[in-house]
Every structure is written in structure tokens, then in C-alpha cells.
Amino acid sequence: MSGEGRVAVVSGGAAGIGxxxxxxxxADGFIVAILTRTEGAAEQAAEEIGRGGGNARGYRADVGDRAQVDAVLARIRDxxxxLSVVVANAAVAPKRPFLETTQEEWENTLRINLTGTFNLVQAGLPDLLAAGAGRVILISSSSAQRGAPQMAAYASSKGGQLAMTKALAMEFSKQGITVNTVVPSSIDxxxxxxxxxxxxxPSAEEMSKFIPVGRMGTGADIAGAVSYLASEDASYVTGQTLSVNGGSFIG
Known part of the structure; x- marks a missing residue:
């Protein structure tokens, strides 16, 4: 899959890893649609990418709201x-002791992180099916693999993405669609x-002492993994969890 002229949507794409x-x-040649729920942030990010020579457009949408997702994808198609590539990256990561976590906080975390992934992928898949090819890439977290104190809602939502990856890969592989997950850890x-x-x-220097490669990761490290999974080189890769963590967690 060449990126040239194809459309990729990235939720939570206005800051950080997104x-x-x-x-x-x-940079790979995709026309990138950036989604975020913050007013003006996606447009600003798209302008920055444009100044660097890339082709991007910004759109506002809350991925946890299916009506908004359907409406924004219709605009993007117009x-x-x-779409050729769907990257589900939008997430919230509240930190609170489990016994103090409210049902509202729990449900909102799952609404954005897991239901938001469901909304974006399900609404985007018809384009990929019509083309007989496409890439779905979810951005999970090492919290889903090894746990995280005071982050039960976040870890649970990210674990759901890992299970969703396996199920969708099995369901859509014969239609030319690959589904994979990138799992970041220790990203600055x-x-x-x-x-x-x-x-x-703790400081980046302190955290780096516990990472075998000796440094924290960057957004570019995660982006490189996504670039590979979106490429033709990854056409035989599906249902996989690609951990990008500097060796800090093997498993």
C-alpha cells in the first residue's frame, strides 16, 4: 500500500504521539485527516504539517459520540x-485509586478509549471493504500488558483494544484488511x-535507567511503527501487537 494520494485518518492527532x-x-505521502475534540487544535496541527510539506486537514469530533464520528467521516470523504488507513489513537488516561474511581470516570474512559475505537473503526471500515484493501492500526498501552496502579479504567480500555485487534484481524483478513496494534511504553x-x-x-534521566536502550521513546518511534504497519511491507502482518518500548517490557 503506497501512501501516495491515499487518505489516512488519525484520531487524537493534534498532539503528542498522535x-x-x-x-x-x-511524509509517507498520505493525505491525513486529523481528528480531535479540542476546538481549533486539529486545524492548527494540520497547518503545521502543511508548512513541513505534508498534506493534512483538521476536523473536530469526539470519537466517543457515534453521531459525530459518522458526520466527520462523511465530511472527510467529501x-x-x-479512507485507506484508520489509526485509532484518541484516549484519556485518568489516574485515580481504584476504590475512589467513580462510575462516571470509568464509563467516560471506556467511552473515549474503547467505544471511540469501535466507533471510528466501524464507521471507517466500509471504505476499506469497498477497496478490497486497507489498514486498521490501534494505539494501545503497556498498561494493558503489565497493569498500572491507579489506572484500572485506562488499562481495561487499552486491554479491550488488544482483544479487538485479534477479533477484527480474524474477521477481515480475507477482505484484504490488516488490523494491528502498536503498544507504546515510556514515551516522552x-x-x-x-x-x-x-x-x-521522575525525571527522564531517572526513568531511562530502567529502559534497556538507555533512553525514553519519542513520538517518532511510535510513528515509525505505524508507518511500517500502514505500508505494503506489512501486508502479511495482521492480528499482531507491536510493542515499542525500548526493551523495558518483554512479553
């Missing part, structure tokens, strides 16, 4: 054409830097 993914896919993003400044996380 922005790095959008930027890389644009503006850019049918703006949200991580914010938590570090608030004293919730």
Missing part, C-alpha cells in the same frame, strides 16, 4: 476521498512532561 503519527504518514510526550512537572513522575 501528532507524530499524522506527521509521519503525511473533502479528501475514501507533552502529557508525560506535564506529569513530571507536577511531581507525578
Amino acid at each position: 501528532y507524530s503519527i499524522a506527521e509521519r504518514l503525511a 473533502d479528501l476521498g475514501p 510526550t507533552p502529557s508525560v512532561a506535564k506529569k513530571r512537572a507536577e511531581g507525578q513522575l
Whole structure:
């Protein structure tokens, strides 16, 4: 699958890992539709990518709201054409002791992270099926593999993505569609830097001591994995979990 002229949608693509993914896919030749629920953020990100020579458009939508997803994908099809790649990256990551987690917090985390993935993938799949080819790439978290204290809702939602990957890969492989998950860990993003400044996380230097490759990851590291899975080189890869973590967790 060449990126040239094909449309890729990236949810949560205005900042952090999502922005790095959008930027890389644009560099690969894709026309990238960036989704975010923050007013003006997707448009600003698309402009930045455009200044770097990439082709991107920004759209506002809350992936947890199916009506918004259906409406925004209809706009994207009208503006850019049918989808070829769907990257489900949008997520929230609340941190709260399990016994203090409210049902509202639990349901909102699953609504955005897991139901949002369902909404985006199900609404985008008809384009891929019509073409007889396409890529679905989910962005999960190492929290789903090894757990995370005070993040039961987040880890559960990300674990659901891993199971969804296996099920969809089995269901759609004969239609030319691959479905895979990238699992980041120890990635130095703006949200991580914010938590570090608030004293919730140790310094990057301290964290790097526990990572075999000796450094924290970057958004570009995750984007490189997504670029591979979106390419023709990955046409025989489906139902897989690609952990991008510097060796910090083997499993």
C-alpha cells in the first residue's frame, strides 16, 4: 500500500504521539485527516504539517459520540476521498485509586478509549471493504500488558483494544484488511512532561535507567511503527501487537 494520494485518518492527532503519527504518514505521502475534540487544535496541527510539506486537514469530533464520528467521516470523504488507513489513537488516561474511581470516570474512559475505537473503526471500515484493501492500526498501552496502579479504567480500555485487534484481524483478513496494534511504553510526550512537572513522575534521566536502550521513546518511534504497519511491507502482518518500548517490557 503506497501512501501516495491515499487518505489516512488519525484520531487524537493534534498532539503528542498522535501528532507524530499524522506527521509521519503525511511524509509517507498520505493525505491525513486529523481528528480531535479540542476546538481549533486539529486545524492548527494540520497547518503545521502543511508548512513541513505534508498534506493534512483538521476536523473536530469526539470519537466517543457515534453521531459525530459518522458526520466527520462523511465530511472527510467529501473533502479528501475514501479512507485507506484508520489509526485509532484518541484516549484519556485518568489516574485515580481504584476504590475512589467513580462510575462516571470509568464509563467516560471506556467511552473515549474503547467505544471511540469501535466507533471510528466501524464507521471507517466500509471504505476499506469497498477497496478490497486497507489498514486498521490501534494505539494501545503497556498498561494493558503489565497493569498500572491507579489506572484500572485506562488499562481495561487499552486491554479491550488488544482483544479487538485479534477479533477484527480474524474477521477481515480475507477482505484484504490488516488490523494491528502498536503498544507504546515510556514515551516522552507533552502529557508525560506535564506529569513530571507536577511531581507525578521522575525525571527522564531517572526513568531511562530502567529502559534497556538507555533512553525514553519519542513520538517518532511510535510513528515509525505505524508507518511500517500502514505500508505494503506489512501486508502479511495482521492480528499482531507491536510493542515499542525500548526493551523495558518483554512479553
